[in-house]
Amino acid sequence: MWRKAWIIARQFLQATARDRISLIWLLLFPIIWTTLIGAFSSGGNEPTPVGLVRLDSSSYAQAFQDGLSGEKAFQIRLLPTAEEAQSQVQGNNLPLALVIPADFGSLLERGETVTIMVWKTNRPSSYYLDELINKVTRRLAADAATAGFAVSKMAERTALTPSQAAVAWSEIFAKSEEGWRNPRIEVSYQVLTSEKEVQIPQGANQASPGFTAMFVLMGLFFGAGSLVNERRDWTLQRLLTTPTLRFSLLFGKFLGFFLLGAVQLILLILYGQFVLGANWGTNPLGIALVSAAYLLAAVGLGTLLAALARTSQQAEAFSILLSIVLGMLGGAWWPVEILSPTLQTIAKFTPIYWAVNGYNKLISFGEGIPALLPNLAILLAIAAVSLFLGMLLFRTE
């Protein structure tokens, strides 16, 4: 019985390895995708290009520019004219551009209000970009307010000529600006972790585990979908006319799916580790445990999908769409925390969530195997329920 199962599994693996099309989804596409996304989602560290038009050459405009340049999240691109800035933003080459007007310095000195024009695309843009511009503006406005206030107090006590007032204004502005270099009140920020100093998953450390989990699920959905093809082409029924138990047949198929997923997972992990620079190597045993439990759950869900799909087109279309939806919900594409509370609750019903969460515990939070117990238990429960239902519902005819 076991030997037959093994032969069936081996035959499945050989057929898959020969099928160049399935290799696209098993390896080629995941590699392209993970590389692309890893490069983009390291955006946490990549500065955002911001256009700046300086129509004023005063030191105040320079201070504003320095303030913006001082923000790590920004990469300032100087542009010659406001029209150029507008067209760059319209063409979606820049998410935003600022225009410092020609009378910026003189209006500030005179105590009048100046307007900085900010052009933004009509694409959704991050809330934080606005926050950072506000921050720089707040500081500069404070410098101007300080200078204006001090000069007004001086003028209350002594007569100042306009040029004396201007010199004093400028000196106090510079002192106030200087004060920000060594702020007296700071905000310390600490991410609470179990024990050690750790990294929050981002860039390759988010993309590699997340998309590895998603594409393994997709691969196994595809693999299990082959059961539907076999049913269509009558090869499954033919196999059952031989002295092979239904159990051996299904077990052999499951074993084949599991091994296929394992090979795919190992290759994608190696790619993540050595090419993308993700940190997979912290706890190999933990990674293996989470992976094995996850593969079982994925095999179970794949079988269930094959049992429910009536045609191979259905199975193939759902393999992709379903794994993308489960991946988005389960934290493969981005940290689950950005989802709404309801979706976060729903996320906990997806196997990807428990796999990615388990990998994160090991890769990013430096936790040990005991912390993985809930993940393993839930993944195995998903595997048991879905395998049982899949076997129950799967019809060979």
Added chain:
Amino acid sequence: MRKALAIAWKDLVVLSRDFVSFILLLAMPLLLILVLGTAFGGMFVSNTAPFQITLAFVDQDNGEMSRLLRDEVLQGPDLKEMIRLHTFASPDDARQAVRAGSAAAALIVPSGFSQAVMGESKTQLEVLANPDSTIKAGAIRSIAEAFTTEVMARGAMVRLTLAELLSRNLIQPQEAAAAAARWVPELQSLQSQIRIQREQEVAPGAQLPGAMAYYSISMGVMYVLFAANTAGGSILTERRTRTLLRLFSAPLERRTVLVGKLLGVFLLALVQFLLVVAFTALAYRVSWGSSIPGLALMILATVFCLAGLGALLASLYRSESQAAAIGPAVALLLTFLAGGMWVFTGGPQWLDILSHVSPVRWSIDGFLTLMSGGSLAQILLPIGVLLGLGAVFFGIGFLRIRKSYDVA
């Protein structure tokens, strides 16, 4: 032409008979739009609270400054909706709450904070973040930084003004404290001299398309490409099941059969996109703009282009399984390149140029312009490009498929 239409209609009926697939395949993009729209909804729209943040607050200062921070800032009119404040007696309790995940972040005001602010000594606010909620904790950090900037600015005003007056002998040292106290109301009423005017490409009366609207376009378009690919793939199914040969034996020109088949791909994609537009407008309250002719033309141009791409892809496949595997990969990559999954504005120039290769990018541009209140005249370029690309795709697809028919 009537015969071609009959063939197209037949294909549409056959494909829609698989009702379960049809509905489920429609449900998937709607679910994707929902997930993406709600995931990014709060973060993208500026000047609105990005989300609800549960904050553990510890006030060890019990001074004027901590009161100001709590009552005027964290629970002030601007942030009240966004922040749910839970007060804790000790930093350890707050730390516990953050660790347990019942608070996204903790903000600790140390004892002596107010005194340090008023005086000359250094001090700091402490923000603790739950590792699963660093985005929310980051928002708390921004708020705390804005507060300390404001506080430091007021302090600097008093200090620098006094220093200036003292250095010029305009005030006696013993008068300084009294003068500073007199200035407080004046300092509080100071208005910022710098105004930020944000200009967005939105027509008067129209709203900036939010994440839900954005993803309705990108996921809707991606899904149309999926659908066009499936419909194109059905030509291969007909070849396998030999029903195509039967059609050829009917008194029909091969060209008519082919036009009918391609028309079927177009009609199927059109029906499905219309369903996405209607559903997102009704259920997700997405406004697709006020220009009906503009919208109609954009839909037609998008569907024409993507159906053409479906036909072109179908002409390149050798089997149905190729269609099932390659089409979705192409759809995902083109959508990604167009910024349809992650909104990347201002990436490297080459990426922007590359993204214009994707028809999805032109669709997103056109629909976004309409959603921002743009008129038909403003979307002529995307419409032109989509129609042009569509014509090229259909042309090549038609010729290639006809050639393969001759062989068949």
